[in-house]
Amino acid sequence: xxxxxxxxxxxxxxxxxxxxxxxxxxxxxxxxxxxxxxxxxxxxxxxxxxxxxxxxxxxxxxxxxxxxxxxxxxxxxxxxxxxxxxxxxxxxxxxxxxxxxxxxxxxxxxxxxxxxxxxxxxxxxxxxxxxxxxxxxxxxxxxxxxxxxxxxxxxxxxxxxxxxxxxxxxxxxxxxxxxxxxxxxxxxxxxxxxxxxxxxxxxxxxxxxxxxxxxxxxxxxxxxx
Numbered sequence: 654x655x656x657x658x659x660x661x662x663x664x665x666x667x668x669x670x671x672x673x674x675x676x677x678x679x680x681x682x683x684x685x686x687x688x689x690x691x692x693x694x695x696x697x698x699x700x701x702x703x704x705x706x707x708x709x710x711x712x713x714x715x716x717x718x719x720x721x722x723x724x725x726x727x728x729x730x731x732x733x734x735x736x737x738x739x740x741x742x743x744x745x746x747x748x749x750x751x752x753x754x755x756x757x758x759x760x761x762x763x764x765x766x767x768x769x770x771x772x773x774x775x776x777x778x779x780x781x782x783x784x785x786x787x788x789x790x791x792x793x794x795x796x797x798x799x800x801x802x803x804x805x806x807x808x809x810x811x812x813x814x815x816x817x818x819x820x821x822x823x824x825x826x827x828x829x830x831x832x833x834x835x836x837x838x839x840x841x842x843x844x845x846x847x848x849x850x851x852x853x854x855x856x857x858x859x860x861x862x863x864x865x866x867x868x869x870x871x872x873x874x875x876x877x878x
Contacts, residue, residue: 655770656680658699660690660716661732662708670703673759679766687711691719695834699727700773701766706733706744714747721748722830723817728769732757784819787864787878791815800860807857810835814850818866818876828873 657679661667671681684690688710706713717729730751731744751765784791790799796812798805832839858864865877
């Protein structure tokens with residue numbers, strides 16, 4: 654059963670769509686704004702995201718951009734009453750896969766969801782158990798980092814942080830995205846905690862000079878391999 658994350662600030666419409674999807678066999682996570690939707694995305698990793706564009710706290714375009722920081726494959730469908738070409742183009746540029754104009758039929762939404770799910774099964778590569786990071790082997794499921802036969806156990810949060818750095822390797826991983834993803838908010842104190850975890854990962858990776866975690870001032874971090 655596929656899980657749909659539905660984010661719609663018009664509660665009556667959202668409940669109708671949720672109920673209609675559930676009747677047709679989908680599991681549905683429902684949120685009324687973008688911030689709540691992103692928290693559900695991080696916690697549950699749904700199979701597809703259906704999001705209104707105009708929402709409080711975090712609009713659909715900003716939500717898609719944030720999701721794409723950590724997941725390049727999950728299908729995203731925008732729901733909107735806006736149909737200007739510039740809006741449609743911007744939605745696709747930010748990582749959206751489809752665009753459905755309100756009012757829409759449930760049957761059309763389901764057809765589009767199913768088409769994107771089928772396409773995603775082809776595009777998304779299987780996740781290997783061991784991820785190469787220079788001379789290291791990162792066993793994400795077992796939370797271990799190996800180098801020249803020596804294994805270093807990682808905590809849950811260390812493994813999750815390293816996985817996100819690996820997925821964005823040689824690109825900037827935004828600090829705010831990591832904090833919201835792993836700590837739940839981007840407060841000053843959580844930011845200091847993140848700095849401690851980055852320092853630990855640098856220490857674990859110090860034996861290979863070709864591997865570095867560098868600060869991108871004011872933005873985030875980059876794992877250079």
